[in-house]
Amino acid sequence: MNKKYKIYLIVIIILIVIITISLILYINKVQKLTNKSTLNSLKELTKQDVAKIQNNINEHIRILETIVNETENNKLEKPEQVFEIYNRNSGNSQFSRIAIMYETGQTSTNDGQVVDLSEEKEDFFSNNDVKISQTRQSKIDNKKINIYSKKTKLGNENVVILLVIETNKYEEIFIQSIYSGNGNEYIITKEGQIIAKSNKNENEINIYENITNTIDNKKTSKNILENIKQNIQNNEDGQDILYNGIKKYFVTYQKLNINDWYLIIITKGSAVAEELNQVIIIMFIISILIISIISVVSIYILKSEEKKEKSLYNLAYIDPITKLGNHNYFNQQGEKILINNKIKNKYVIALDIDKFKSFNKKHGHKLGDKLLEEVGKKLKEILKENSIICRVSNDIYGVIVYEIEDIEQQVSSICQNISKIIINNVEYNILIYLGIYKIIDNKYNLLESFDKALIAHDKVKGNSEKQHYIYNEKIELQLEKENEIENIMQQALEKEEFVIYYQPKISSKSNKMTQAEALVRWIRDGKMIPPNEFIPIFEKNRFIIKLDKYIFEKVCKDLRFWKQKYEKTIRDSNKNDNENNNNSINNINEDIKVPMISINISKEHFYEEEFIKEFVNIAKKYNIEPKEIELEITESATLNKQIDVIKVMNNIKRYGFRLSLDDFGTGTSTLAMLQNMPIDTLKIDKIFVDKIDFNDTNKNIIEYIVYIAKKLNLTTVAEGVENRNQINYLKNIGCDMFQGYYFSKPIDKKNFEKYIENSK
Numbered sequence: 001m002n003k004k005y006k007i008y009l010i011v012i013i014i015l016i017v018i019i020t021i022s023l024i025l026y027i028n029k030v031q032k033l034t035n036k037s038t039l040n041s042l043k044e045l046t047k048q049d050v051a052k053i054q055n056n057i058n059e060h061i062r063i064l065e066t067i068v069n070e071t072e073n074n075k076l077e078k079p080e081q082v083f084e085i086y087n088r089n090s091g092n093s094q095f096s097r098i099a100i101m102y103e104t105g106q107t108s109t110n111d112g113q114v115v116d117l118s119e120e121k122e123d124f125f126s127n128n129d130v131k132i133s134q135t136r137q138s139k140i141d142n143k144k145i146n147i148y149s150k151k152t153k154l155g156n157e158n159v160v161i162l163l164v165i166e167t168n169k170y171e172e173i174f175i176q177s178i179y180s181g182n183g184n185e186y187i188i189t190k191e192g193q194i195i196a197k198s199n200k201n202e203n204e205i206n207i208y209e210n211i212t213n214t215i216d217n218k219k220t221s222k223n224i225l226e227n228i229k230q231n232i233q234n235n236e237d238g239q240d241i242l243y244n245g246i247k248k249y250f251v252t253y254q255k256l257n258i259n260d261w262y263l264i265i266i267t268k269g270s271a272v273a274e275e276l277n278q279v280i281i282i283m284f285i286i287s288i289l290i291i292s293i294i295s296v297v298s299i300y301i302l303k304s305e306e307k308k309e310k311s312l313y314n315l316a317y318i319d320p321i322t323k324l325g326n327h328n329y330f331n332q333q334g335e336k337i338l339i340n341n342k343i344k345n346k347y348v349i350a351l352d353i354d355k356f357k358s359f360n361k362k363h364g365h366k367l368g369d370k371l372l373e374e375v376g377k378k379l380k381e382i383l384k385e386n387s388i389i390c391r392v393s394n395d396i397y398g399v400i401v402y403e404i405e406d407i408e409q410q411v412s413s414i415c416q417n418i419s420k421i422i423i424n425n426v427e428y429n430i431l432i433y434l435g436i437y438k439i440i441d442n443k444y445n446l447l448e449s450f451d452k453a454l455i456a457h458d459k460v461k462g463n464s465e466k467q468h469y470i471y472n473e474k475i476e477l478q479l480e481k482e483n484e485i486e487n488i489m490q491q492a493l494e495k496e497e498f499v500i501y502y503q504p505k506i507s508s509k510s511n512k513m514t515q516a517e518a519l520v521r522w523i524r525d526g527k528m529i530p531p532n533e534f535i536p537i538f539e540k541n542r543f544i545i546k547l548d549k550y551i552f553e554k555v556c557k558d559l560r561f562w563k564q565k566y567e568k569t570i571r572d573s574n575k576n577d578n579e580n581n582n583n584s585i586n587n588i589n590e591d592i593k594v595p596m597i598s599i600n601i602s603k604e605h606f607y608e609e610e611f612i613k614e615f616v617n618i619a620k621k622y623n624i625e626p627k628e629i630e631l632e633i634t635e636s637a638t639l640n641k642q643i644d645v646i647k648v649m650n651n652i653k654r655y656g657f658r659l660s661l662d663d664f665g666t667g668t669s670t671l672a673m674l675q676n677m678p679i680d681t682l683k684i685d686k687i688f689v690d691k692i693d694f695n696d697t698n699k700n701i702i703e704y705i706v707y708i709a710k711k712l713n714l715t716t717v718a719e720g721v722e723n724r725n726q727i728n729y730l731k732n733i734g735c736d737m738f739q740g741y742y743f744s745k746p747i748d749k750k751n752f753e754k755y756i757e758n759s760k
């Protein structure tokens with residue numbers, strides 16, 4: 001990711017952080033404010049409830065005091081009279097009964113019960129004012145009750161008048177359900193003992209235990225609870241918030257001024273702040289939405305920018321066919337490797353697919369592209385690490401390998417693995433050539449180094465034995481020479497510097513020349529350049545196609561001329577018609593027969609389908625029939641895996657030419673392979689003929705070759721015969737024909753004509 005995007009991303013992250021922090025701060029602030037106002041309103045509510053409770057209790061006290069006053073004023077003597085007053089004054093109060101306790105503790109109720117409260121009598125008699133008891137259990141019906149009591153006199157006896165109220169009546173009267181049951185109200189003692197509570201389902205009898213079970217164990221909550229306890233102990237009112245995780249409880253407490261009682265209200269925060277919670281949730285959702293939208297938009301922008309940049313990068317650096325780097329990438333990345341002195345054993349390789357153009361032509365561009373892709377894939381598979389693989393142009397790959405111990409081994413692995421390519425389940429034989437340049441120092445930059453690799457590549461291109469070449473200074477000189485030749489070849493052809501020499505082939509039976517081979521010579525400025533100096537170059541640059549056709553045409557022309565000069569003369573002399581004869585043929589003998597001429601054909605023709613048609617047309621032009629010409633194809637040409645050579649040979653034969661397999665024994669074809677070749681003649685290479693002289697054990701091979709050739713009905717020609725010994729041996733083993741310096745070197749047309757005339 002580049003700097004621009006990094007900044008962009010940072011800005012977005014900062015923006016999101018700011019929004020989140022603002023949201024948290026805002027929510028916090030709102031919460032604080034609401035807490036405060038909630039506590040205030042709860043405080044108000046508590047105050048109101050305290051007032052209400054006190055009013056009610058005061059009303060109870062007033063009723064008791066009324067009863068006591070009337071008892072005293074009327075000097076009543078009997079409990080029934082008191083009960084009578086009670087009946088008049090209690091109205092709708094929730095008292096369950098009235099009772100009168102005597103000093104013995106004996107207590108009579110208005111509903112006729114008598115209970116012994118002697119154990120507690122002290123409690124009741126010790127107080128002159130109205131007293132309200134803590135919650136206790138009724139001895140009559142076991143119900144939870146509270147008792148209002150006041151001392152008085154009944155007749156002569158000291159008594160306490162008791163007004164009994166069931167505690168649950170308190171709960172009915174005083175405690176209202178707060179916030180639909182989400183707030184609980186309690187009347188408690190200072191110790192937290194619950195006297196009355198709004199939620200009847202609660203079992204707890206101590207409010208502090210209840211709270212301890214509800215709030216979390218954190219120090220703050222515990223401290224707050226302790227604080228509440230302390231305040232209540234000190235007769236102080238107050239309010240606070242207790243927490244349990246994210247849940248919170250508002251607690252308000254106020255003294256009731258009755259005994260040591262307190263009213264405490266505990267309200268669930270969720271109930272109070274429901275609306276607030278909703279607002280917070282909405283705000284939260286909106287914020288999340290805003291953050292998400294910002295994020296999505298940002299990601300989209302970033303992605304599309306990245307995509308744009310990637311496609312620009314691809315355009316500039318990636319080859320769309322192979323998905324490898326292109327020449328730009330090769331230059332850029334390669335240079336980095338080159339100048340990095342820590343990286344050792346670096347090689348720049350130029351690699352190409354031989355005859356890729358022909359492949360494209362034959363199979364179409366789509367398959368051609370696929371081939372390029374597959375070769376790229378294979379290279380990647382073989383080289384893996386420590387390499388840069390690019391397609392720099394057409395079918396040329398630029399490869400850099402480094403930290404390589406054995407380049408020869410690396411290269412042979414490449415050649416071995418990239419010899420067969422499978423595309424759509426069809427296997428194609430391909431040939432690659434590699435030019436290698438070893439980086440020794442930083443004398444050359446990448447492009448210059450690649451040029452060196454290309455020079456080495458040019459050197460090996462078209463070679464049938466070798467697929468790679470490592471650059472050395474010498475090859476540059478050779479290449480210069482080759483370049484010189486390339487510069488002048490076309491001109492040389494036009495200037496007729498290429499001439500034909502003929503070398504006779506002698507029949508072993510008749511000892512006479514029956515055939516001859518046409519061999520090209522380049523005569524430039526009076527000097528003869530031998531074919532092995534220019535033919536390989538012409539094969540590489542395919543000029544051989546032109547030259548072979550040129551030689552073929554020349555041979556046809558010569559043949560036509562000789563036919564007219566010799567054979568026609570025979571006919572004419574038979575007819576005694578001399579009008580067309582020139583002087584030189586006056587003394588021609590009737591036995592003269594124009595030998596069959598063999599012409600060398602380079603394998604380069606085979607890549608062009610139907611090439612043979614052109615040769616047929618040339619022959620036709622000179623009224624020469626194909627069967628009068630033999631075409632020589634070297635054995636090495638038949639080993640080309642890229643072409644179906646047998647098919648090419650059959651095609652040549654179909655048009656009527658004789659076919660000869662040249663230099664047999666130099667390639668790696670086996671005798672068995674000969675069976676499938678539609679050839680007429682087998683030319684045994686000079687190296688086997690040479691062995692005859694040295695009594696080499698391999699001498700037997702030649703015997704074997706001749707034997708097999710005979711079995712296959714092939715004419716055998718021994719090349720490079722130089723002495724009598726060889727001839728004797730070859731004759732002995734049944735070789736059909738000899739070609740060599742013993743009989744004649746290749747000679748020019750003039751001398752060859754003499755040879756023809758002399759070999760009658």
Ligand code: C2E
Nearest residue numbers: 519520531532551600601602720721722739740741742746
């Ligand atoms: P090739 O077709 O095998 O031709 C035979 C070569 O052996 C000729 O060399 C010939 O001069 C040489 N030779 C023949 N007898 C003897 C002998 O007794 N001793 C020695 N030392 N050499 C002998 P040349 O003419 O230099 O041709 C070399 C090769 O060049 C040919 O080998 C052929 O492959 C190729 N070539 C020649 N002319 C043409 C041509 O017009 N077209 C093509 N495509 N190739 C040609």
Ligand code: MG
Nearest residue numbers: 517600632662
């Ligand atoms: Mg030949």
Ligand code: MG
Nearest residue numbers: 662663683719
């Ligand atoms: Mg030969």
